[in-house]
Amino acid sequence: MANSSLLAAARSARLRELITALPLTRGVVDRFVAGDDLAAALDAVRELRDHGLRVTLDHLGEDTLDRSQAEATRDAYLRLFGALADRGLAAGAEASVKLSALGQALPGDGEAVALENALAVAAAADRHGMTITLDMEDHTTVDSTLGVLGKVRAEFPATGVAIQAMLRRTEGDLRDLVHDGSRVRLVKGAYAEPASAAYQAKADVDRAYVRALRLLMDGDGYPMVASHDPRMIAIAKALAVRAGRAPGDYEFQMLYGIRAGEQRRLAADGEAMRVYVPYGADWYGYFMRRLAERPANLAFFLRSFVSR
Numbered sequence: 347m348a349n350s351s352l353l354a355a356a357r358s359a360r361l362r363e364l365i366t367a368l369p370l371t372r373g374v375v376d377r378f379v380a381g382d383d384l385a386a387a388l389d390a391v392r393e394l395r396d397h398g399l400r401v402t403l404d405h406l407g408e409d410t411l412d413r414s415q416a417e418a419t420r421d422a423y424l425r426l427f428g429a430l431a432d433r434g435l436a437a438g439a440e441a442s443v444k445l446s447a448l449g450q451a452l453p454g455d456g457e458a459v460a461l462e463n464a465l466a467v468a469a470a471a472d473r474h475g476m477t478i479t480l481d482m483e484d485h486t487t488v489d490s491t492l493g494v495l496g497k498v499r500a501e502f503p504a505t506g507v508a509i510q511a512m513l514r515r516t517e518g519d520l521r522d523l524v525h526d527g528s529r530v531r532l533v534k535g536a537y538a539e540p541a542s543a544a545y546q547a548k549a550d551v552d553r554a555y556v557r558a559l560r561l562l563m564d565g566d567g568y569p570m571v572a573s574h575d576p577r578m579i580a581i582a583k584a585l586a587v588r589a590g591r592a593p594g595d596y597e598f599q600m601l602y603g604i605r606a607g608e609q610r611r612l613a614a615d616g617e618a619m620r621v622y623v624p625y626g627a628d629w630y631g632y633f634m635r636r637l638a639e640r641p642a643n644l645a646f647f648l649r650s651f652v653s654r
């Protein structure tokens with residue numbers, strides 16, 4: 347579905363060095379990333395809240411193989427929560443957390459390190475009246491992420507998880523996840539996956555998304571419908587009505603900078619709408635996935651060089 351060369355580039359250290367060094371890249375990145383630092387993230391949160399939007403914050407970073415870097419990411423989340431609380435912005439806010447940024451990929455005891463860090467982040471969020479949701483990364487990490495989720499939920503039951511409709515295993519996973527209080531963010535999936543693990547055609551992914559929506563809306567958990575696709579949003583609303591759910595018994599989610607007008611319109615219509623706000627200097631992988639999702643984004647990026 348997405349451009350597979352761009353998704354491969356998202357994991358290339360050489361291209362990362364090249365692209366992040368280009369001064370012109372910055373202007374395009376700003377469309378998708380709130381800023382390099384905490385202050386920029388807080389400005390974005392305030393503006394979104396002023397428009398009636400909820401937030402989930404992602405301190406950018408992924409795939410770390412360095413234990414101290416994983417701890418630095420954990421500490422960045424703790425600083426974020428403190429800063430939100432100081433400004434009266436913490437209640438109802440959420441943080442999105444990538445386990446690979448908390449050490450999941452460290453050789454040997456990576457999963458245990460990620461669990462320890464995730465528990466520290468979830469505990470700090472809880473102290474401030476916030477929740478966390480675990481992002482889902484490529485399909486090789488799903489078992490480990492669901493394992494960590496179970497352990498974090500044992501102490502912090504409101505912990506959410508992202509589930510990717512494109513994965514063939516997803517309907518089975520959802521059947522275990524649609525219990526009372528279970529917060530599940532349904533996404534289409536942003537990683538390059540083999541045909542053995544994931545649907546490849548957009549139409550198949552969309553059909554899988556609708557099947558998953560049905561399971562979530564008919565289940566007892568809290569569905570978080572994370573998509574910019576107008577068809578998925580319309581279907582989610584219809585399924586919610588059929589299941590007797592009112593706005594707020596589920597929520598919509600979109601990414602910072604994508605269909606911002608629609609985000610405000612849904613909120614103004616009374617829907618619960620949460621915006622995923624990424625911030626931090628390590629924006630490369632996130633940015634490349636956004637380029638891969640939409641050819642027009644790549645064209646915009648390339649034009650910014652030509653038109654100079």
Ligand SMILES: Cc1cc2nc3c(=O)[nH]c(=O)nc-3n(C[C@H](O)[C@H](O)[C@H](O)COP(=O)(O)OP(=O)(O)OC[C@H]3O[C@@H](n4cnc5c(N)ncnc54)[C@H](O)[C@@H]3O)c2cc1C
Pocket residue numbers: 480481482483508510533534535536537572573574575576599600601604605621622635636637639640643
């Ligand atoms: C809140 C949130 C959290 C997410 N977390 C994860 C996660 O943990 N793991 C994961 O694998 N994926 C995650 N994703 C990404 C997701 O998997 C998709 O790659 C992404 O949302 C695009 O799919 P779509 O549902 O919007 O539908 P698409 O069919 O891809 O897009 C529908 C329409 O939305 C608009 N659009 C979509 N993407 C872009 C873009 N990049 N730039 C501009 N316009 C765009 C276009 O108008 C497009 O026609 C997340 C997405 C959201 C919204």
